[in-house]
Amino acid sequence: MNWQPIGQNWVLLPRRPIVAVIHFVGGAFVGAAPQVSYSKLLEAIAARGYAIIATPFINTLDHKAIATAVLSQFENALERLQRRQVLDRFLPIYGLGHSMGCKVHLLIGSLFEAERAGNILMSFNNFDADRAIPFAEWLNMAANVQFSPTPAQTYRLVQRYYPTPHNLLIRFRNDDLDQTRQIAVVLGDRFADKVILQKLQGNHLTPLGQNLPRQLQGIFSPLDALGEWVSQEFYRDCTYLERTIVEWLDLLSASLSSNSPEWRERDR
Template sequence: MKFQPISHSWVAVNPQPQGVVQFIGGAFFGTFIPMIFYRSLLQSLFEQGYTIVIYPFNFTFNHYVEAGFLIKEQYAVIPELVRIATKNLYEYENYLENTNYYWLGHSIGCKYISLLEGFSALPQNAEARDKFIRDLITKNQETRNFTADSVIADIELLIAELKREYIQGKNLIEYYISQALQYQSQTIKLKPEDVTIDKIFIKGQASVLLAPVNSGTDSAIPKPLAGIVDKIGLGVKPIPSLTFEIIKKANLFNLLGLIAFDQDTKLAFSTVKWFDHNYGDKNGDNHHPDYQDFRFTRNGGHLRPLSLRIGNIVFNFPDSVQVSLIEPVASRIEDFEIYVTKLFKNLDQKRREQDKS
């Protein structure tokens, strides 16, 4: 597994890819050399036949903008995957199908994936989108006094950009394939207005959340100051309660799995509890009958997905007495990482069954 830079991201191209795992890590570890900090997890996925894409993110309070940046990165990376595959005579066909792209997040990275899934629920019609967003914001007790205009403007700008980049990406893919197969490429004659919302976001792409954290301003600055910053509209956007509303609207657990850790009693605890109540409880707002089939709890603390891997030995981060600081790769895979690949395979099977029905 060798990573190379593509656009703003890091990519390890598998010669025989069965799909692409797009990874967004936690704060700090997901920003600075994530291919080292998450080595064992990413290596195990690569060995299962996935091309790996690591998306970076900046420290910012505007998570709408950062989520938009991540989806734009996807459309910069996909044509390059095809180019590299055709140039090296690797298999490239699986890069052409939208449902062969998967998302994997850890900690705050899960919030960005949730927002991208939420964007997929936006109405196709601009007027309906406007009403959808205004209703969402005004019905939330913590945001009803804020104006929705800036959020609507940001999302409309993002949608326009993504439609153009979607078409440009399709044309680049066609060009690279034509070069490899030696035929004259055709320009994709789509117009932005022909590209639907479900095509440009991540609808139909399975996601797995590891110790998800839906954080607010108080995770970055002290609570008394965070409250003031939020009141004047300069805090984290969207705030946690609004993010949860977006998740509900998107019916997020359609193609999504979750792994929590039994010693993670602070950082991800409240977010996992919210998912368990809303989707796992029969009386939950969004009760999902097969929620428990795609929900695992494993040994360890919040940093369990992190590790340094050297040869057949893994050095774990010391955040749980249940997990050895040093363990064989095979032991770690059996205890944790096999559950990630199991979720991707099970979610893929679920998607195929939905397509048939």
């Protein structure tokens, strides 16, 4: 499988028959090059028959404008692929987001008529600018800047307008930036048992899934051994994340087509 640029997106098409389309949006800074930053995770999902359309973005204070641009870019690529008969027009579409990418998907669903079979939200956060912008406090920015919509406005928009009932929410055990429980309450009030919360091993960077650099030439020192162990743990956590996502996608697709039992909340 090879990534290809289409419009302002990066697209990955599986070799096997395509069962659905995944619209991926990454985190605030690493999301600028998703085909690199998230390559391991997205390529593993594509290998199971899911076409990936990853939309980069540059972070600004205007998150509504980001959501508008991301949706427009995605729909442009989708239309071009459908016109070329690469993608069937009736394939289900799932959103997949990490960190700020989760907020982008929630805004897309709340502000626009973008039909989704389900959304997967990893490490959701919805902080104020003073927490989200590096060094904001040092630069005395906190009192002068704020995201639009604000965190409180975002929750209200989701509570009133977000239409997608099937959601997989993923939080990691060692993630200090995670606010998944807050959005789980909001979505749970609307959609009850259709919202699945999974707690997995890992941290905020686990979806990036990159092997840590390590020096294996010359003498293998205790530091090298520690780096090898950390890298293996990181790889294992990402691999389990991949499996969790694909299981949910496969089971939801089956339940939507045959009314099979849905997942219940599990804590791994």
